[in-house]
Amino acid sequence: MTNLSVTAPEGAAMQISQTDVAVDVIDMHKWYGDFHVLRDINLKVMRGERIVIAGPSGSGKSTLIRCINRLEEHQEGHIFVNGTELTADLKRIDEVRREVGMVFQHFNLFPHLTILQNLTLAPIWVRGIPKAEAEAAAMHYLERVKIPEQANKFPGQLSGGQQQRVAIARSLCMQPKIMLFDEPTSALDPEMVKEVLDVMISLAEEGMTMLCVTHEMGFARQVANRVIFMDQGQIIEQNEPEAFFSNPQHERTKLFLSQILH
């Protein structure tokens, strides 16, 4: 872990042990005002790993993944993403965000732009990719999430499931190394959950590094390498999914699982 405290900027010579680590959170604490929302978080995610973060509401799981692309600021400890440490340095933050895709609970598509424009905005304005090229890539990802025919519609004309798939495609257009999912299916009608999960599963199968906050335990069993259980701002337990679900250790985990699995 010590070698990670070297804050090598991207592209600079990196140590071998670092290249395999996608996200490294070390002794991290966060407060909202006086409220200690994240406490003593230590989490190392290797490249290609799929992590599912579960826990009761208010346990800090969303806050944790929002710290990883610095939508939230941490006050103590260190967070390294692709070897870059997140500090107040805006340039470095944007550098990290370029490589980290995020999918939100409420999709957060840009309602004033068409689907295609939603997808090409960041590639064109952040990466400087020519418009035609960006559009071709966007269509490729729309095919992947199986809604190329919606390209010229506005987000308001799509169903929730379609919007969330567009949101995933929008992130993929930036060709991220890591994907963060913040309860991607929680705002969806039950009939639309599967179409979004299918896209996420296919992403996992391709080896994308993923951190998912979700209540979909079936998804966790199927694709996760590790399940992390959080409560009161701390990581209570983490294990491989099989062991996590069949043989939880901590009392709090047992209580949580008994309430969500019937």
Next chain:
Amino acid sequence: MDNVYIRQDLVDARPAPGRTGGPIDWARHNLFSTPSNSLLTVLGALLLMWIIPPIYNFLFGHAVMPGGTVEQCRAEGAGACWAYIAARFNFFIYGFYPMTEYWRPNIVFAMLALLIIPLLIPSAPFKRTNALLFFVVFPVVSYYLLAGDVFGLRHVPTEQWGGLMVTLIISLVGIIGSIPLGILLALGRQSKLPIIKTLCVMFIELWRAVPLITVLFMASIMLPLFMPQGMTVDKLLRALVGVTLFSSAYLAEVVRGGLQALPRGQYEAGAALGLGYWKRTLLIVLPQALKNVIPGIVNTFIALFKDTSLVSIVGIFDLLNTVQAASSDINWASPTQAVTGYVFAAFMFWIFCFAMSRYSLWMERRLDTGHKR
């Protein structure tokens, strides 16, 4: 057994039952549906019959049309004296601008129409060139054309500018100047940087708390006292700056309303994609925020357009002031002279304000992408 039900046949959708049409049906439905509604309808009709004929007679029936004489206007029972408006029309449009030089403001009016109309039509081509011409070339050319003193053009000091020309100049400069300023102030007020935020709050609160009349008085009377000896700033320019800063403070608050109404998720989604502050603001935040506050923005512009008439108190001859000045014209002295002048001024103001209002409504509908279902 009644609580079990299984549908056998799905019902096909069919069109909604239409209402039987016709004006009689409409009247029965909307005007005479109940006895009290019928009574109100009759009373309303009587009221209209009582007020409309005198108005019509004043404006048209007994009015003296252009080409008429002052004697007709002085006759007993004569209505509006349109002949007077026609006779003094040039004064209302150009103020004291020398008559031989009217072609100069006319060119400016023509350029304005030629540039602003395609600019306001979204599908018109060459938007970038058009905008460049309108926002950069047009003001410079107009200034030198109107003021003269270059290329052998006779110098016309701004004291001689007047009428609708000055009203349009003040409102256009005020509107165009206050948009960027207002947006920057609104963004600054939301800034996390404490100094920028404080400065913007102070600016907005100062200008909003002071009446425009005070601003204009200060600009025209107090400002020269603080100036170094011999240095003067044009009176019209001072009014322009005052009006622009004044309305930018109002606009800033309108825009701030739009910024606050935007869901946090929009900022976050932009940030998560790696867009920096300015790209996020220009590409995601402002297009949505401004669209949502079009009614408020246009409200500010309409207020600004009408408030330009306040410059008359510092001795600038805008449209209303020329009308007022002409009402003491002894050659056209008649009982309806002043009233006709004010009706004319009101009508001119109404045309421009109504046009702005309709355009903004149309723009709102056009920009609606259906995300508020």
